[in-house]
Amino acid sequence: MAIDTRLAAARLETGFEHIDDEKCRLFTGQLEIIGKKWSGGIMLAAVRGATRFVEYRAAVHGISDRLLNQRLKELEAEGLIERTVVPTTPVLVQYRPTERGRSLMRALEPLVAWGVDDHQRRERAAERG
Structure with a gap:
């Protein structure tokens, strides 16, 4: 019981008391989707x-066709990418971000900015020794 009281008191002191455990689990699940290798670059x-497979392959340097195909399927299953087949000869397959996918990328902008700042701070610290 004392541990629970200390945890509750610590939670109030952090400034993050508005984030409950369930919200944290939901957030973590969302990060796992985009955090898979190559997913961020694809998005x-x-x-x-x-829109086309070859455009994604050119934009995401180093990804294999097999992994690109796998990640596109995963992102489609998560509702972040929409796959459209255009019945032409030859068949044209297009991949576009859904509104959910665009919304996720907008939400990630502050995290990207933090990552850039953090990287620069660490480089400066390494230069200083």
């Missing part, structure tokens, strides 16, 4: 206008 390519 960035999507919001920058890539």
